[in-house]
Amino acid sequence: MKRSYFGFALVLTLLALGLLGSTALGRIHTPLAQAAAEAAGEAEAGNLPAARELIRQVEVKWNAHRVLRQALIDHRTLDAVDSLLAELEAHDALGRTGSFAAGCRKLAQALENVAQDQALTWENLL
Amino acid sequence: MILSYIRTIMLHLVLIFSLRLMGKRQIGQMEASEFAVAMLAADLAAIPIQDNSIPLIAGLVPSLTVLGLELVFSGLIMGSIRFRQLLCGKPVILIDNGKVLQQNMRKTRITLDELMGLLRQKDVLEISAVQYAILETNGDLSVFPYPDEKPANARDAGVAVGEQYLPIPIIEDGHLFPENLKKSGKNEKWLDNHMKKHKITPSRTFLLTVDQGGNVYLIKKEDGT
Numbered sequence: 001m002k003r004s005y006f007g008f009a010l011v012l013t014l015l016a017l018g019l020l021g022s023t024a025l026g027r028i029h030t031p032l033a034q035a036a037a038e039a040a041g042e043a044e045a046g047n048l049p050a051a052r053e054l055i056r057q058v059e060v061k062w063n064a065h066r067v068l069r070q071a072l073i074d075h076r077t078l079d080a081v082d083s084l085l086a087e088l089e090a091h092d093a094l095g096r097t098g099s100f101a102a103g104c105r106k107l108a109q110a111l112e113n114v115a116q117d118q119a120l121t122w123e124n125l126l
Numbered sequence: 127m128i129l130s131y132i133r134t135i136m137l138h139l140v141l142i143f144s145l146r147l148m149g150k151r152q153i154g155q156m157e158a159s160e161f162a163v164a165m166l167a168a169d170l171a172a173i174p175i176q177d178n179s180i181p182l183i184a185g186l187v188p189s190l191t192v193l194g195l196e197l198v199f200s201g202l203i204m205g206s207i208r209f210r211q212l213l214c215g216k217p218v219i220l221i222d223n224g225k226v227l228q229q230n231m232r233k234t235r236i237t238l239d240e241l242m243g244l245l246r247q248k249d250v251l252e253i254s255a256v257q258y259a260i261l262e263t264n265g266d267l268s269v270f271p272y273p274d275e276k277p278a279n280a281r282d283a284g285v286a287v288g289e290q291y292l293p294i295p296i297i298e299d300g301h302l303f304p305e306n307l308k309k310s311g312k313n314e315k316w317l318d319n320h321m322k323k324h325k326i327t328p329s330r331t332f333l334l335t336v337d338q339g340g341n342v343y344l345i346k347k348e349d350g351t
Contacts, residue, residue: 003147004201010194014187075179 021072022118028065029115032058033108040104043097051104052092058107059085073117081110129178137171137185144193149200157214157264163196214263221259224272234261245269291337300329300347310336320344 039054062081069078084107091100116124144167148160170188174180203210218230220241231241242253244267250256258270280287294310296303296317307317320334321327324344328334332345 003149003197004204006147007194007197007201010190011198014191014194018187071181071183073181074184075181 018118019120021068022120024068025072025118026115028061028068029111032061033111033115036104036108036111040101040108043101043104046097048092048097048100051100055085055088055092055104055107058111062111069114073114077110077114077117081107081114084110130175133178133182134175136182137175137189140186140189141168141171144189147193148196159199159213160196163192167192217263217268218261219258220261220267221253221256224254224257226253230261236261241267289339291339291341293335293337293341293343295333295335297328297331297334299332302328311338312336 035054035058039051039058042048042054043051062085084103088100088103088107091103118124145164148163167189170192171185173188174182174185199209199213203213218234220227220230220234220236226241231238236244241259245251245253245256245259248267248269250269250271255271255275256269257272258268260268260270262268294306296307296310296312302317307313317328320342321331324346326344326346330347332347332351333343334345335343
């Protein structure tokens with residue numbers, strides 16, 4: 001009987017950790033996705049300094065939770081975001097406003113994908 | 127490659143721990159659900175080994191969840207007959223008092239060829255020699271021949287036999303088990319005397335067992351081992 005109590009505790013613990021992980025990922029990355037979308041809007045409106053600053057903040061927060069992300073999400077998804085951030089840097093350095101704005105949109109979508117990766121939704125379950 | 131190597135070790139340890147927790151059963155004795163769990167846990171654990179981009183947790187969480195559920199189910203099986211029947215099914219009688227129950231065979235999808243094969247595996251050549259045959263929940267067939275078809279035992283022959291005792295291993299492959307020595311009611315002095323008598327040391331002993339009847343069994347290690 002003790003083993004079944006252990007099993008019960010194990011299942012509940014895993015459930016709790018799963019829900020915690022899913023919530024944490026959503027809470028961390030949804031604002032980042034929103035900031036990247038805002039940056040895209042600013043870049044499209046021609047306000048590059050504001051867009052640049054938003055992307056910088058996104059990058060800082062992105063780097064802050066690296067370990068959690070790598071423990072929970074497919075590394076290919078994370079590598080895609082890292083690549084987009086590097087691309088944005090390049091577009092900014094070369095003064096390509098249009099590409100910068102498009103890159104910000106792509107980044108916003110990629111960050112939204114990260115936020116939704118472990119979300120408890122029917123789409124994910126199916 | 128080093129990543130695959132370390133991941134494999136980690137997941138292998140988790141699998142061993144999981145199977146150990148599930149309890150001591152051989153594959154042939156597992157219920158269908160237990161077998162499915164063992165296979166599933168192994169398959170799930172292998173996912174991060176095959177692809178380093180997939181986090182380790184993607185193999186650990188499913189394996190541990192499956193283990194946890196199995197432990198919960200096994201507790202429920204012990205506690206509830208209904209749940210036991212739901213998960214494991216019920217044993218089905220295929221031969222009842224010498225009569226082959228064809229309906230039960232259809233129900234369990236056992237053909238006559240399969241039944242004959244299972245009987246042969248139990249050293250039964252003729253179906254007419256079987257009084258009862260029961261298909262157990264793990265797929266094994268329990269066979270009970272008619273009394274006059276069974277090999278005679280000591281009681282049938284009216285032969286008095288001695289007591290039977292469980293041998294306790296004192297030394298296995300050169301390793302001494304002091305707790306077993308104590309359990310067998312012997313001590314180090316007895317062991318020393320026994321070793322001297324056989325001109326051998328514990329490290330050169332392959333097997334030494336003692337039982338409550340005082341019977342001692344010794345096998346020496348072969349040269350070169």
